[in-house]
Amino acid sequence: MRNWKFAMASTIVGSALMLGACGSTDTGQETSSGEAGVEGTVSGDGSSTVAPIMEGIVEEYAGVQPGVQVTVGTSGTGGGFEKFIQGETDFSNASRPIKEEEAASLEEAGIEYTEFQLAYDGLSVVVSQENDWVEDLSVEDLKKLWVEDGSTKKWSDINPEWPDEEVVFYAPGTDSGTFDYFNEVILEEEDLVSSATLSEDDNTLVQGIQADPNAIGFFGYAYYVANQDTLKVVSIDGVEPNNETIESGEYAPLSRPLFTYANNASLTDNEAAYDFMTYTLENAGAMADAVGYVALPQEGYDEGLTELEALK
Template sequence: MRNWKFAMASTILGSALVLGACGSTEEETATSGTADSTSDEAAALEGSVAGDGSSTVAPILEGLVEEYAAVQPDVQVTVGVSGTGGGFEKFVQGETAFSNASRPIKEEEAASLEEAGIDYTEFLLAYDGLSIVVNQDNEFVEDLTVEDLKKLWVEDGTSKTWADINPEWPDEEVVFYAPGTASGTYDYFNEVILEDEDIVESATLSEDDNTLVQGIQGDSNAIGFFGYAYYVANQDTLKVVTIDGVEPNAETIESGEYSPLSRPLFTYASNAEVADNDAMYDFMKFTLENSGEMAEAVGYVPLSEEDYDKGLADLEALK
């Protein structure tokens, strides 16, 4: 497997592999190849599989798509990055066979799928720690509490300065960067930090996580948040903030110590597509067999082997 942490860093700096947006971006990564199939179970397949959804999950899936091309070169797999909410909208419309999500499916989304006659199965892929980052030149912010985060990020009609959090910090206005409202990352932050209150009006909301990274890199008073893999890929140019004294890393995310910002990452698969489309079944099987290694490679936390085995058993039951 190639060095995917390096690939992530190159991507965010603008290389050809676009990890994409957590909202309305319509870009897709399509992969095809020329290698012979290495499957011991079946002959080479032909067909197509389309997915969409979270940009947080995208590094895992886009890496797997590229790896899968060497195994089944005649299967075209596309992974759009419309954000968790945008991905579910396409899933409901029957435009995609799977939908990536950085939060569990909402009741209204599940109801829409039921109304559309689409049965689905939820597959857990990895764990993420939503990371709070500041500019690398910020020498005063080392740790924030959950209460500090809420005070900073909730709109209260005032201009927010660092001194509002700690009087020993500069009396300079904070510059905010956050994922767009179609993002599962935004939804999760809203649930555990904002608690359904309005986000600060001065925040730059972007559906492109790379825009957030670049914005924080370019302003010494900036603060923002996104998935852990995007921090890992840019850790030489960004500074992560501990939350209540806990730093996001593989150990604290997996154990749940990095609370409340640890979260699961999912893909949702159409049961009918798994049952009727051999290419879809094969790609999902490849995904579950290799998600742990790819998650670790791009900066997320893999599940236990037992969890992946359960996912494979659930997938097999659909065939």
């Protein structure tokens, strides 16, 4: 397996990726699921947080099954579910559980699906390395900073010893599951500060925060890991995100699971989709570790494979 943390630091996932060979199939190759020489197309969309895991899996899968073309977009968890509901994709990546209204829309559309958990993430609050005053924030500090209250937010509002400088905010776009999760557990459904720069592309957020010592933002842990030379992670109530605190849940309330949702009809009718999802579940743990997320215990992937096999 290539060094995915290094690869992410160079070029993390763009707005979409399309990996997979269109040439001739080597019928002697097999996936670990035992399917030789599979051919076809598979499409997915969704969370940019989940994208680093999927980017690595898709690229390595292309070497195993060159006859399968897999395309994955990154329009955000909500945007991905919109396409999934329309029947445009075989799977949808999500950094939050599916919402009741999304599940209802899928039922109305006659689409049955299966949820597969891929990894754990610790939603990371970050500032520039040039910021030499912020080391730790409480959940209440985060809410004071990020909730729109009509005021101009300054660092000195949190601590009078900090600079009397306006805070510059960067946040995932409103279609992002990361936005939804932060909104639920930190903002408690109040409005996000209106001055924030929003983007579905986490790389845009990374670059903005890197360039401004007064900036603050949040995104998935893997994006911090890939850019830790130029970003500083902020501990929350004294707990810094790392593999141990994320897996244990000590990094609360910002630890969360990452998912992909698969269309059951695609899994049963499209051999390529079934084979790709099998490969995904067999390799998600190693890839999560490689890109900077936290793998599930092996039994989590075994349960997913059992659910998948029951659909065949």
